[in-house]
Structure formats: C-alpha cells, structure tokens
Amino acid sequence: MRLLHTSDWHLGKSLEGRDRKDEQIKVMDEICHIADEENIDLVLIAGDIYQTVNPPAWAENLFYETLHRLNNNGERGVVVISGNHDQPERIRAANPLADKQGIYLIGLPSDQIYPSIYQLDNKVYTINAGSGWLELALPKAKQSTLISVLPYPSESRLGQLFSNSLDIKEIRSAYSIYIKKWFEKQQSLFKPETINLAISHLFVQGGITSESEIEIQVGGAYTVVPEHIPDFYHYVALGHLHRAQDVKGTRSLTRYAGSPLAYSFSEANHKKSVTIIEINPNETVQTKEILLQSGKPLIQKKIKNGIEELEKWIENEAKNPAWIDLELHLPNPLSIEEIGRIRKMHEGLVNIRVITPELEKSMELIEISSKHPIELFEKFYEHKTGAKPRKEVLELFNEIFNSEDEVEVED
Numbered sequence: 331m332r333l334l335h336t337s338d339w340h341l342g343k344s345l346e347g348r349d350r351k352d353e354q355i356k357v358m359d360e361i362c363h364i365a366d367e368e369n370i371d372l373v374l375i376a377g378d379i380y381q382t383v384n385p386p387a388w389a390e391n392l393f394y395e396t397l398h399r400l401n402n403n404g405e406r407g408v409v410v411i412s413g414n415h416d417q418p419e420r421i422r423a424a425n426p427l428a429d430k431q432g433i434y435l436i437g438l439p440s441d442q443i444y445p446s447i448y449q450l451d452n453k454v455y456t457i458n459a460g461s462g463w464l465e466l467a468l469p470k471a472k473q474s475t476l477i478s479v480l481p482y483p484s485e486s487r488l489g490q491l492f493s494n495s496l497d498i499k500e501i502r503s504a505y506s507i508y509i510k511k512w513f514e515k516q517q518s519l520f521k522p523e524t525i526n527l528a529i530s531h532l533f534v535q536g537g538i539t540s541e542s543e544i545e546i547q548v549g550g551a552y553t554v555v556p557e558h559i560p561d562f563y564h565y566v567a568l569g570h571l572h573r574a575q576d577v578k579g580t581r582s583l584t585r586y587a588g589s590p591l592a593y594s595f596s597e598a599n600h601k602k603s604v605t606i607i608e609i610n611p612n613e614t615v616q617t618k619e620i621l622l623q624s625g626k627p628l629i630q631k632k633i634k635n636g637i638e639e640l641e642k643w644i645e646n647e648a649k650n651p652a653w654i655d656l657e658l659h660l661p662n663p664l665s666i667e668e669i670g671r672i673r674k675m676h677e678g679l680v681n682i683r684v685i686t687p688e689l690e691k692s693m694e695l696i697e698i699s700s701k702h703p704i705e706l707f708e709k710f711y712e713h714k715t716g717a718k719p720r721k722e723v724l725e726l727f728n729e730i731f732n733s734e735d736e737v738e739v740e741d
Contacts, residue, residue: 331471331525333607334370336361337569338589340415341389343381345628345653346680350591351388356624357590358392361604362399364620365406368606371468372475373400376569376587377413377482377531379421394424401433404453407466408433411481413531413569418481429456434464436479438487439512443479462512463519473525473611478516478563480530482570483509484552501551510558517562525609526562531569534559534577537586556580564609565617574603574619583615591625595655595681598628626678632657637672644675655681662686704728 341354365373379393400408410433412421418437425435432454434443443459449467457465457474465476485491493504509532520526534554556579559566563582574588587605592598603619629652633640640658648654656679664672664684673679707727708719719727 331371331468331473331475331609332369333527333565333567333609334361334365334368334373335376335565335567335585335587335605335607336373336590337376337531337567337587338378338413338572339375339393340378340381340589340591340593341392342385343593345593348653348680353591353625354389355392357622358396360622360624361590362396364604364606365400366402368620369470370406370606371471372407372409372466374527374529374567375408375410376529376567377411378415378569378589379410379413380416382415383417383420385420397428397433401431401454404431404450405469406432407454407468407475409464409477409479409529410435411479411529411531411569412437414482414484416482418487421481432466434479436481439480439483440489441481463516465519465524471525473523475525475527476520478513478519478528478530480509480512480528480532482531483512498551502553505552506555506558509554510560513558513560517560520562523611525611526564528563528566528582529568530566533570534568534580534584536578537571538573538575539571556584559584564611564615565607567605572597573600574605583617585617590622592628595628595630595653598630598655627652628655629653630655630657632659634659636660640672641675648676652676652678654679657683657685659685659690 339354339358344350380389397408397410400406410421412418416437420437422435422437422441428435429444429446436443440461442461443456443464445458446455449455452469454469455467457467459465462480463476463478465474467474481487490508492508493501495501513528532554533552534556536556556577559577559580559582561581566580566582566584568577568584568586571586572589572593573586575586577584577586585605588600588602590602590604592600592602601619602622602625604622606618606620608616629648631643631654633643633656636659640656654676658672663686669682672682704724704727708724
C-alpha cells in the first residue's frame with residue numbers, strides 16, 4: 331500500500347499582506363501530480379486546511395477541486411481531518427456526498443463514520459467504521475487499512491475538561507494521558523493482516539516549531555508526551571508543525587508532513603515536501619520525501635554596505651521571484667521616497683528594516699541587558715584574551731558572582 335501524507339495547507343493565508351493565491355493553486359496541482367506519478371492508494375491530509383474558520387470562496391473551491399483530483403474518480407482514498415485553524419462543521423459539511431466517492435471529511439473527534447452501503451469493485455469503500463475509526467478497502471491495495479482518526483483534540487471540541495488545576499504541568503499531563511487512553515481504546519480494532527494507521531492534528535513534545543504555527547491554546551497546554559503514541563500502528567500521520575520531521579521517542583513511526591509552502595520568514599530555510607509511505611504488513615515501513623517546487627522561496631537578507639551593495643545583490647542574485655525580508659545597514663534613516671525607490675527594485679520585498687549605527691547600539695544594549703552575567707563574562711574574557719575561558723575560570727566567576735548575595739553589609 332502506498333500513502334501520501336500532507337498537512338497544513340492553510341489555504342487563504344497571505345504573507346504579511348502579500349497574496350499567495352497563485353502559489354497555493356500551483357502547489358495543490360503539484361501534489362495532485364505527485365499522487366498520480368507515485369501510484370498512491372490513499373492520501374492523508376492532517377488538518378489546517380484553511381487559514382481561518384471563514385476562508386475566502388476561492389480557497390474552498392480550490393480545496394474541493396483538489397480533493398476531486400486526488401480521489402481520481404473514487405479509485406484513491408482520501409482522509410481529511412480538521413486542525414486548530416479549521417471550523418469542524420465546515421470541514422465535514424460535504425461528507426454525506428464525499429464519502430460515497432471514497433473521500434472522508436472528519437471535523438470533530440466524536441464524528442460518527444458509517445460503513446458504505448454499496449461496495450463496488452475498483453472503487454474505495456468503507457468496510458466498517460465507527461466514531462474515531464474506519465476500515466477502508468482500496469482498489470489497488472492487497473490489504474485493507476484500519477485508520478484511527480483524531481481531529482484537533484482541544485477541550486472544547488472533545489467536550490472534556492482535562493484538569494481542574496490551573497497548574498500548566500498538571501494540565502499538560504492530564505491532556506497527554508487522555509490522548510494515550512484514546513489511542514489505547516483503538517487497539518482492539520486492529521488486525522495483523524491490515525495496514526494500521528492513525529491521523530491526528532496535535533503537538534508532540536520535542537517537535538521543532540516555527541513562528542507561523544499559531545497556538546490558540548493558552549500556554550501550549552495541549553502537549554503530548556512521545557511515549558504516549560502507542561506501538562500498534564504502522565504509521566502515524568500528524569499535522570500542526572510546519573517543518574517536515576520525524577517525531578523522536580514515539581513507539582510507532584510518527585511524522586509531521588509539514589506545510590507545502592513556507593508561511594513565515596522563520597521557515598526561510600525549510601525544504602517543503604510531501605511524505606510518501608510504502609507499507610506491507612510484517613515488513614519495515616519505507617518513507618521518502620518528495621520536495622515541492624511551486625512556492626516562491628523566502629529569503630532573509632542582511633546588506634551591510636549600503637544601497638550600492640543592495641543593487642548589486644538584486645541584479646546578480648535575486649533575479650528570480652522570491653519573498654524577501656531585508657535588513658539594510660545605513661549611516662542615516664531613509665525618507666519615505668527613498669524606501670519607495672528601494673521597493674521598486676524587487677516586487678518581492680516584504681519587509682525593509684533600516685539599521686543605523688544609533689539603532690544598532692540601542693539593540694546591542696537591549697541584547698546585553700537580557701543576557702545572563704556568565705554569558706557577558708565569557709564574551710568579555712574572549713574579547714580581552716582572544717580565547718574562551720577554561721571551565722575552572724567560569725566556575726570561579728560563578729562562585730564569586732553568586733557569593734555577593736550572601737555578603738552581609740554592616741551598618
């Protein structure tokens with residue numbers, strides 16, 4: 331069985347006010363082509379389909395058109411869950427029609443899924459199903475697949491209070507235990523001869539985040555301990571984090587597919603991809619990334635030597651379409667007219683931050699004031715001697731520094 335795992339499409343999202351509709355259309359087209367070229371049996375879309383609970387009409391049209399193409403007229407299964415950015419009712423609205431084609435749209439963890447009434451050869455159909463799970467027959471696959479489906483599981487969507495405590499550690503622990511027990515209840519469904527999968531939209535501790543993942547819960551309380559992902563799945567497909575990554579410490583192979591486009595400059599160096607998974611029962615699961623080419627690159631550029639250096643860089647290295655976050659070091663601030671002239675140099679300039687010597691000095695003072703004293707001592711020592719302080723020197727400094735609090739001052 332061959333799977334394609336993707337997530338965090340965020341259709342309708344802009345980049346600091348810049349429209350990205352064309353990029354999103356192109357990357358959806360690219361994902362559809364990959365599904366065809368890789369002979370995919372099942373597509374797993376792990377939440378955050380839209381950027382907002384009320385997306386623009388074009389984003390909804392793009393979503394449904396993409397589902398139709400991925401489904402390949404009922405010959406390829408597609409399972410979609412809601413993420414924290416999605417309105418569950420909007421995601422599942424078309425399910426009464428979609429599931430007849432082998433497209434399953436699950437909005438809430440409590441959503442009931444039903445077996446197919448008509449089971450047609452050469453078409454995807456549901457062998458059996460219930461709340462939180464379904465077993466699919468896929469036309470080209472030798473085995474059926476059992477899938478645990480857990481859309482974004484917040485307290486409000488689960489209708490569950492995890493803890494009466496206000497202590498963040500206790501809330502996190504109670505939440506993680508709840509997720510662990512939810513998965514454990516699924517274990518009796520699984521069979522040795524089936525492909526056993528899970529799909530969810532949550533944050534597993536240890537995952538690498540970026541600025542574009544907006545936490546809607548206070549304090550990041552909805553965190554799952556890796557060990558609470560059980561060991562009876564062939565593959566666990568996650569959404570929520572925008573960097574593609576395997577999750578360390580889980581007992582089943584667990585992975586974030588990441589977003590198909592970079593959605594903030596904190597993702598400037600991320601390689602965007604979809605994950606392809608090949609599974610045969612009782613054999614090692616094979617995974618590979620296929621890099622996506624459709625989105626414009628996000629570039630963070632620092633220009634130290636003024637406008638002339640900027641002009642050369644744009645002329646020689648920034649000819650292609652890109653989104654640019656520019657830090658420009660100049661002796662004096664720029665006028666509005668001068669900033670306007672710079673913006674005309676490249677249509678992808680999103681941010682222009684002018685750093686003057688006075689501003690740089692202020693920034694250094696802020697940075698210094700935020701550092702621990704031992705870090706400042708290390709920098710001072712290295713500046714004076716040209717070498718980093720030995721461990722014994724650092725220990726001595728630390729001892730002297732901390733002893734100041736114990737000195738009694740006589741009246």
